[in-house]
Amino acid sequence: xxxxxxxxxxxxxxxxxxxxxxxxxRKAHLDKxxxxxxxxxxxxxxxxxxxxxxxxxxxxxxxxxxxxxxLQVLENWSLTxxxxxxxxxxxxxxxxxxxxxxxxxxxxxxxxxxxxxxxxADEACLERLQDELAQMGK
Numbered sequence: 001x002x003x004x005x006x007x008x009x010x011x012x013x014x015x016x017x018x019x020x021x022x023x024x025x026r027k028a029h030l031d032k033x034x035x036x037x038x039x040x041x042x043x044x045x046x047x048x049x050x051x052x053x054x055x056x057x058x059x060x061x062x063x064x065x066x067x068x069x070x071l072q073v074l075e076n077w078s079l080t081x082x083x084x085x086x087x088x089x090x091x092x093x094x095x096x097x098x099x100x101x102x103x104x105x106x107x108x109x110x111x112x113x114x115x116x117x118x119x120x121a122d123e124a125c126l127e128r129l130q131d132e133l134a135q136m137g138k
Contacts, residue, residue, distance in 0.1 A: 007096050028100035037090050043113045047078040049095050050106050057103045067103075070129040074110065 002018035004010035010020070030038070038046065051074045058067035098106065107126050 006100070008099065009096075028102070028105075030097050030101070033090075034094050034097045037094055038109070038113070041091075043077070043110070045091075046094075046113065047074060047110070049091070049098055050110055051075060051078055053095075053099055053101075054103060054106050057106070061103070066132075067129060069125050070107065073125050077110075 002010050002012075002016050002020055004012075005016065005018070005020045010016055051071070054067070054074060055064075055071055058064045058071065064071075098109075101109075107129060111126055
């Protein structure tokens with residue numbers, strides 16, 4: 001399979017010598033470099049990335065209405081200001097890697113990095129959607 005197509009940036013298109021079909025198999029995961037970056041950055045730096053991807057994924061899956069509560073929680077948690085961190089090349093690589101993750105994994109990532117000051121109701125909403133997505137296999 002074409003590793004560039006899987007990342008969303010194959011420049012060869014139909015002339016590519018590698019397969020562009022989904023081969024299933026191994027679930028998408030973050031590599032060590034991206035996991036280390038996630039440990040270093042704040043939730044405020046990662047939330048805009050996750051929110052953007054989660055909104056797109058919910059729309060693609062046809063569950064935008066069902067996910068609206070969770071998306072609202074992520075929007076409430078997200079800061080409107082842009083940090084210098086978002087311009088780093090490492091963040092672009094992280095964004096590409098996060099796009100490969102299932103929606104349930106994105107929510108898990110936010111829950112693991114959550115601020116203690118966030119409301120328990122918000123966290124419960126995220127956990128509820130995470131459980132529903134896990135049951136659906138998403």
